[in-house]
Amino acid sequence: MKISKxxxxxxxxLAFFMVGCSSDSSGEDAVDLNWASPAGYTPQSPVxxxxxxxxxxxxxxxxxxxxxNLNVDVxxxxxNEAMARLMEQAESGRAPDLAAIDGYILPNxxxxxxxxxxxxxxxxxxxxxxxxxxxxxxxxxxxxxxxxYMNTDTRVLFYDTDVxxxxxxxxxxxxxxxxxxxxxxxxGLMLPGxxxxxxxxxxxxxxxxxxxxxLTDDDGNPTFGEGENREKMLNVLTTIQEAAEAGAIxxxxxxxxxxxxxxxxxxxxxxxxxxxxNWQETVIPxxxxxxxxxxxxxxxxxxxxxxxxxxxxxxxxWGIFTEDEEKxxxxxxLMARLYMSDQGMGEFNNVFGGLPSRESVFDSEYYKGTKxxxxxxxxLEEAQTRPPSPEYSKISTEMQIAISEVIxxxxxxxxxxxxxxxxxxx
Amino acid sequence: xxxxxxxxxxxIKPGKRAFVNSPFPWLLPLGLILTFVFVYPIFEIxxxxxxxxxxxxxxxxxxxxxxxxxxxxxxxxxxxxxxAIFVSFSVVFQLFxxxxxxxxxxxxxxxxxKGTVIxxxxxxxxxxxxxxxxxxxxxxxxxxxxxxxxxxxVGMMGMDLIPFLSDPTIALISVIVxxxxxxxxxxxxxxxxxxxxxxxxxxEAAKIDGANGLQRLFKVMLPMLAPIIxxxxxxxxxxxxxxxxxVMALTGGGPGQSTEVIALSIYTTxxxxxxxxxxxxxxxxxxxxxxxxxxxxxxxxxxxGEK
Numbered sequence: 197m198k199i200s201k202x203x204x205x206x207x208x209x210l211a212f213f214m215v216g217c218s219s220d221s222s223g224e225d226a227v228d229l230n231w232a233s234p235a236g237y238t239p240q241s242p243v244x245x246x247x248x249x250x251x252x253x254x255x256x257x258x259x260x261x262x263x264x265n266l267n268v269d270v271x272x273x274x275x276n277e278a279m280a281r282l283m284e285q286a287e288s289g290r291a292p293d294l295a296a297i298d299g300y301i302l303p304n305x306x307x308x309x310x311x312x313x314x315x316x317x318x319x320x321x322x323x324x325x326x327x328x329x330x331x332x333x334x335x336x337x338x339x340x341x342x343x344x345y346m347n348t349d350t351r352v353l354f355y356d357t358d359v360x361x362x363x364x365x366x367x368x369x370x371x372x373x374x375x376x377x378x379x380x381x382x383x384g385l386m387l388p389g390x391x392x393x394x395x396x397x398x399x400x401x402x403x404x405x406x407x408x409x410x411l412t413d414d415d416g417n418p419t420f421g422e423g424e425n426r427e428k429m430l431n432v433l434t435t436i437q438e439a440a441e442a443g444a445i446x447x448x449x450x451x452x453x454x455x456x457x458x459x460x461x462x463x464x465x466x467x468x469x470x471x472x473x474n475w476q477e478t479v480i481p482x483x484x485x486x487x488x489x490x491x492x493x494x495x496x497x498x499x500x501x502x503x504x505x506x507x508x509x510x511x512x513x514w515g516i517f518t519e520d521e522e523k524x525x526x527x528x529x530l531m532a533r534l535y536m537s538d539q540g541m542g543e544f545n546n547v548f549g550g551l552p553s554r555e556s557v558f559d560s561e562y563y564k565g566t567k568x569x570x571x572x573x574x575x576l577e578e579a580q581t582r583p584p585s586p587e588y589s590k591i592s593t594e595m596q597i598a599i600s601e602v603i604x605x606x607x608x609x610x611x612x613x614x615x616x617x618x619x620x621x622x
Numbered sequence: 623x624x625x626x627x628x629x630x631x632x633x634i635k636p637g638k639r640a641f642v643n644s645p646f647p648w649l650l651p652l653g654l655i656l657t658f659v660f661v662y663p664i665f666e667i668x669x670x671x672x673x674x675x676x677x678x679x680x681x682x683x684x685x686x687x688x689x690x691x692x693x694x695x696x697x698x699x700x701x702x703x704x705x706a707i708f709v710s711f712s713v714v715f716q717l718f719x720x721x722x723x724x725x726x727x728x729x730x731x732x733x734x735x736k737g738t739v740i741x742x743x744x745x746x747x748x749x750x751x752x753x754x755x756x757x758x759x760x761x762x763x764x765x766x767x768x769x770x771x772x773x774x775x776v777g778m779m780g781m782d783l784i785p786f787l788s789d790p791t792i793a794l795i796s797v798i799v800x801x802x803x804x805x806x807x808x809x810x811x812x813x814x815x816x817x818x819x820x821x822x823x824x825x826e827a828a829k830i831d832g833a834n835g836l837q838r839l840f841k842v843m844l845p846m847l848a849p850i851i852x853x854x855x856x857x858x859x860x861x862x863x864x865x866x867x868x869v870m871a872l873t874g875g876g877p878g879q880s881t882e883v884i885a886l887s888i889y890t891t892x893x894x895x896x897x898x899x900x901x902x903x904x905x906x907x908x909x910x911x912x913x914x915x916x917x918x919x920x921x922x923x924x925x926x927g928e929k
Binding site for chain 2: 276277283287390391392447449450451453460461466586589590596597600601606607619622
């Protein structure tokens with residue numbers, strides 16, 4: 197009996213203590229704003245310059261909004277896993293107030309996100325200023341804006357003008373140019389052709405999209421292996437196979453799954469053209485030297501048919517889940533300051549090395565740009581994003597296996613495509 | 623005795639006393655831990671393998687389709703074959719090199735050679751490095767340009783560069799070699815420890831009886847080492863079956879699916895394709911293989927050890 201009383205006293209004391217603590221720390225009017233994001237977009241970013249920029253802006257926000265408590269929740273490193281967890285939270289009504297969402301996946305969250313049209317108007321951000329692909333992604337089926345597209349990237353052909361005066365615009369020209377430069381001791385065209393997302397977005401999808409191909413239908417069901425889409429995907433694999441057989445692309449690219457895997461090839465000094473991401477522009481000078489890099493240029497990705505254009509765009513968005521208007525305003529203010537206003541988007545992309553998703557920011561005083569910013573901006577007009585289908589990851593993985601097998605000579609394009617299609621639909 | 627009991631636990635009822643004096647109170651904590659960290663996860667994996675659960679949502683229904691799809695895919699059987707090749711070559715060479723190194727270090731110590739501790743430590747380093755790092759290290763060594771460590775040597779000898787990671791057959795060999803390098807240290811340390819416990823008088827007696835070096839090795843030493851070799855074999859086989867981190871960093875399972883072992887396929891199915899049901903079904907297949915293989919080892923080699 198004595199023990200029971202002692203326990204009871206302990207529990208009552210603890211309860212009073214906790215109530216006392218909570219009322220002391222938060223205050224009556226304080227608002228808790230829960231903010232979920234990969235580490236790279238938080239003050240805990242592993243890149244020092246990014247962390248400094250974000251921390252500074254967050255401090256400014258906290259000084260001007262002392263009644264808002266920011267709680268940062270760092271997402272898992274694995275983007276797919278993090279997005280799956282966020283979806284689970286949203287479906288069970290436990291989503292954070294504000295979250296970073298991989299751009300192409302945003303449409304899956306429309307039902308859980310708050311429309312931002314009024315706040316965008318208030319902060320002077322025009323939805324029509326978004327690049328076409330970005331506007332498509334953030335606009336819901338009801339025409340309202342559900343996301344803040346903060347940065348983007350694109351895929352291009354990098355080439356050395358000293359070796360290749362005119363960049364190839366078709367794959368026939370790729371074979372021709374590759375054969376010629378190999379006689380001079382250079383590699384053929386380098387590209388990601390192995391297992392990794394870089395292969396899908398840099399090598400496969402642009403060739404498929406330029407023919408009008410669609411990976412999925414409007415409901416997210418895979419379509420790439422049936423009807424006209426099958427023919428278009430087969431064209432892609434056959435083109436790559438012909439180039440590999442002609443020696444225009446070396447077999448070893450079947451072990452490169454990311455654009456960054458090509459850096460080692462560039463470092464040898466024997467690579468005069470490769471398909472890569474715009475962010476590699478800052479890496480190449482470190483690999484070959486500033487002076488050597490002066491003769492490098494970028495061009496649109498070569499296509500199967502002359503006169504067609506397509507490339508991939510990536511990047512991240514922010515979505516606001518909270519229904520509390522005060523929190524919505526605080527969240528929007530924070531995002532505008534950090535990533536979305538002319539100053540925020542310009543300065544963040546200067547530091548982060550990304551590209552603005554709003555056209556006017558390219559011309560803004562805050563965005564320094566790079567040697568090829570204007571070219572990227574032009575190419576982004578034709579850019580597409582990956583479909584927001586739950587089946588996408590499976591499609592991408594199976595098609596990476598298919599192209600890798602075609603390049604390494606393991607399967608014919610038909611076999612590889614049929615196996616990928618069967619695996620996706622099994 | 624009765625006095626002792628009455629002094630130690632005067633108020634304990636006879637039934638309770640029997641429980642207190644039994645081994646159960648001592649086994650209970652271990653039993654609870656095993657239930658939560660071992661039995662429950664296995665039960666969950668088996669249960670999930672009979673569902674269509676996805677990582678993207680919490681709704682699912684019970685079905686046997688995951689197994690149907692798994693066994694209906696020709697890729698599944700080629701993956702089993704690749705895993706079998708990967709495991710058998712890895713295990714055989716890890717045991718072989720592990721024994722050779724352990725034997726040489728032991729002989730070196732007996733001959734008072736300097737540097738045996740350094741050799742032992744440097745071999746162990748390979749075992750201490752995480753699998754992902756080993757994958758990256760070997761990827762650098764296998765680089766298929768002139769800057770690759772192996773290919774620069776090949777180039778210096780005037781030969782064509784070797785497609786270590788882009789040729790399906792050579793890629794599998796490359797992965798096996800990296801895994802043998804990684805796992806040899808573990809076999810070495812277990813066998814080395816066992817060699818240290820061998821009774822000197824038995825070895826001396828064999829020598830006096832006229833057995834030559836090879837006879838002493840095969841007729842005396844290896845039979846005495848059989849139990850520890852059996853344990854090593856079981857551990858490294860299970861370990862190799864479950865390897866995916868090194869393969870993921872080295873080849874990602876490619877080119878195509880030429881180096882996709884079962885454990886890597888489970889990771890890809892669950893964490894890249896979000897198919898929890900099918901990933902769980904593949905895990906159950908892997909678990910079954912490990913259990914059957916262990917039982918076979920115990921039955922065949924255990925008997926030989928007893929002889």
